[in-house]
Amino acid sequence: MPKKVALIDADGMIYATGAVSETVTWAIEDLHFDYKSQANEHADEIGLPRDQIERVVTAQPVSHALNAIRTALDHTLEQTGADEFEIYMSNLDNDNFRKHIYPDYKKNRKHQHRPKHFNAIRNWLANQKQSIITKGLEPDDLMAIRAQELTTLGTPFVIVTNDKDMQQIPGDHYNWQKHTFQTVSPWEAAVSLYTQILVGDSIDNIKGCPKVGPAKARIAFKGATTEEELLEATFKEYKKAYKDEDEARKMMKLNIQLVRLVTKRPE
Numbered sequence: 001m002p003k004k005v006a007l008i009d010a011d012g013m014i015y016a017t018g019a020v021s022e023t024v025t026w027a028i029e030d031l032h033f034d035y036k037s038q039a040n041e042h043a044d045e046i047g048l049p050r051d052q053i054e055r056v057v058t059a060q061p062v063s064h065a066l067n068a069i070r071t072a073l074d075h076t077l078e079q080t081g082a083d084e085f086e087i088y089m090s091n092l093d094n095d096n097f098r099k100h101i102y103p104d105y106k107k108n109r110k111h112q113h114r115p116k117h118f119n120a121i122r123n124w125l126a127n128q129k130q131s132i133i134t135k136g137l138e139p140d141d142l143m144a145i146r147a148q149e150l151t152t153l154g155t156p157f158v159i160v161t162n163d164k165d166m167q168q169i170p171g172d173h174y175n176w177q178k179h180t181f182q183t184v185s186p187w188e189a190a191v192s193l194y195t196q197i198l199v200g201d202s203i204d205n206i207k208g209c210p211k212v213g214p215a216k217a218r219i220a221f222k223g224a225t226t227e228e229e230l231l232e233a234t235f236k237e238y239k240k241a242y243k244d245e246d247e248a249r250k251m252m253k254l255n256i257q258l259v260r261l262v263t264k265r266p267e
Contacts, residue, residue, distance in 0.1 A: 002155045006082035006174075007143045009161035010089045010131075013072055014122050016177060018115025021065035027054040057116065065117035066124055076176045080158045086146065087131045088139035089122065096138050098258050105258060108205045137262055144169050144261035165201070168193035168261060191221060194230040196259045197252065198237055206258050209234075209251070210241045 025032040026039035028048060033039040039053045059065075077085060098105045115121075125131055134142055143159060147169050150157045158172040166173065170189045173182045184192070198217045200208020212220075220233045238248040 002153075003083035004081060004156040004158065005150060006077060006080050006085040007146055007157055007159050008073070008076065008085055008087050009139050009143060009159075009163055009166070010087045010125050011139055012162055013069060013176070014089075014118060014125065015115060017068035017072055018065055018117050018121055020068055021060045021117055022115055023058045023060075025056045025058070027056045028052075032056065057113075059116040062117050062120045065115070065121055069121050069124065072176060076160055076174065079176075079179065080160065080174050082158060085130055087125055087128060088142050089125060089131060089133050090139055091133055091135050092122075096134070096136055096141075098138075101257055102206075102254065104205055106204050108202075136266070140165050141262040144263050145265055147171055148263045164192075165196070165259075165261065168196070168259075169263075190227045190230055193260060194221065194227075194234050197234055197255050200255065201259065204258070206255060208255060209237050212237055212241070 025034060026036045027033075028039055028042055028046075031042065033042065036053070040050055042048075043050050043053055073085075076082075094106070126133065132142060140161075140163060143161075143166065147157060147159060151171070156172075158174050159166050159169060160174050160176055162175045162177050167184055168189050170184050170186045173184055174180070175182075195214065195217045196206075196208075198209045198212045198220065199214055200206040216237075220237050221230055224230050224233055235248065235252055238252045239245055242248040242251060
């Protein structure tokens with residue numbers, strides 16, 4: 001029987017395990033509050049502008065962070081029953097083709113807090129023989145490509161991520177933070193893809209189709225039974241939003257390029 005392979009999205013793990021190795025408090029002079037809402041309330045009481053509240057990050061020793069990432073990997077392999085695993089990580093320059101076709105892609109992450117032990121965790125992962133660092137593509141793309149290859153080979157696999165983008169890939173999925181399993185059918189994967197094309201992705205700064213949210217997307221796809229019908233329903237919503245058919249087609253094409261994961265290795 002073929003060995004089961006776990007395809008692990010490590011980018012999220014790096015941030016999450018780095019975060020659990022830190023304590024964040026909100027300070028007003030010598031007073032520290034566990035929650036920002038508490039600090040806001042105190043600032044209002046003393047007439048202090050809220051922008052003068054200081055965010056203070058206190059990190060545990062690096063050994064704590066490295067133990068957290070090891071534990072996360074060990075627990076993932078135990079829960080998924082995988083015999084082998086592959087670790088997918090972004091290149092540090094975060095360069096990928098989506099930024100070339102849409103410069104504002106992920107621009108809203110510019111000021112995202114990076115855990116103090118980010119580099120230590122990432123370096124430890126990068127030194128594992130199972131690590132694969134992306135170039136030009138994102139980890140999601142390489143995982144999608146690999147999932148397609150394993151499907152063709154008949155090799156069992158499980159996608160390990162908490163990223164909803166991967167829902168467009170059929171197969172077994174494991175959310176390592178929630179400890180939940182899900183099997184995504186080909187039809188569910190197609191619906192997930194076209195829903196994202198309509199709704200966009202605020203985390204990645206993808207706008208999607210104006211005034212279309214998840215509920216409206218579900219209504220738009222009601223009665224669809226093929227991917228062609230999903231595409232037709234998607235285009236119909238874009239035409240409503242943009243009026244001009246050429247503009248609607250242009251914007252839908254852009255969002256397809258941004259949202260759809262690559263499933264074949266570049267020539």
